[in-house]
Amino acid sequence: MEQARSIQQLAATPIINPNNVPSISSAAMLVEFGFSCWGTVKKDKAATKAIANGTGAAEDSVTGSKDIMSSTKLSDIRKHGANKRNQIHYELTLPWSDLGQRLLPTNRQFEYVQRMSEAEQEYWVLVNDFMADYEFDVSKRQAEAQKLGTLFNDRDYPPASELRKKFGWRCIMSPLAEAGDFRLDIATEAQEIIKQQYEAHHNEFVQGAMGDLWKRVHDNLTTLLSNLSPKVGETNAKGEQVYGRMSESVFQTSLDMIGMLRDYNLTGDTQMMATADRLENMLYGMNTDVIKSSETLRIDKAAEVKDIIDNLPSLGF
Secondary structure (H helix, E strand, O other): HHHHHHHHHHOOOOOOOOHOOOOHHHHHEEEEEEEEEOOEEEEHHEEEHHHHHHOOHHHHHHHHHEOOOOOHHHHHHHHHHHHHHHHHHHHHHHEEEOOOOEEHHHHHHHHHHHHHHHHHHHHHHHHHHHOOOOOHHHHHHHHOOHHHHHHHOOHOOOOOHHHHOOOOEEEEEEEEOOOOOOOOOOHHHHHHHHHHHHHHHHHHHHHHHHHHHHHHHHHHHHHHHHHHHHEEEEOOOOOOOOEOOOHHHHHHHHHHHHHHHHOOOOOOHHHHHHHHHHHHHOOOOHHHHHHHHHHHHHHHHHHHHHHHHHOOOOOOO
């Protein structure tokens, strides 16, 4: 039931006004993601007091904690959630606000929903696997109570029905309001001031999102340039020039950047369009094996990458 409800939330597409196609509100939506897992490291007053007494420190300056259940299965749940947050949520979205909302282009929604739905199903498989052994693990922990000594407490282990509530997978999509879509029942003059402040913040968020995309491109192309370029002063046993190691993942990311520059160009930035075209023309027909096979080609491509980097907007990175 939990995963069914969450997947339904993912699939709910915000209503988009077809008359606003050029606007950012019709080109993107906001998405929030979070997951939860039972935390087994707990603060303990007795441990805190023992540390304070043993060291002469004040109790409010030290903290005693205990791990009530070391579990590789719990660790796997946490790693899965963190990995999918990085590999899907952060990868397919751009930063928007300090509240955790991120910007997702509408033409990437299907990919996001599909990958996140699969990730959620995997998450609940891991949770169910842990829950299946929970009561046995608790009884085992009780039998090994000496590991915690006087810090052991049966009340640290909730019933399975209560424990399950501590796990969750949340992904919420919501429409993105236009900067000018501002309604407030106050005096016109005051409303105009607040509206201007809101529009300034809205534009700042948009520019921040676009800046993040440019930084991704810059970082990837800088690494690609390092892969393509000769290592100064280094030769092999035959006296031949040594070059950087051509990474397949870095090259693939460069190819992915072409689509991102187009799909995530929510402001119609002509420089972003031109950069996508240049990158596509530069990488057309290329792969790591082709590049490795020709020193001349490698040098030429390095020069092209450097020129693209030099022409990226200067955003302080």
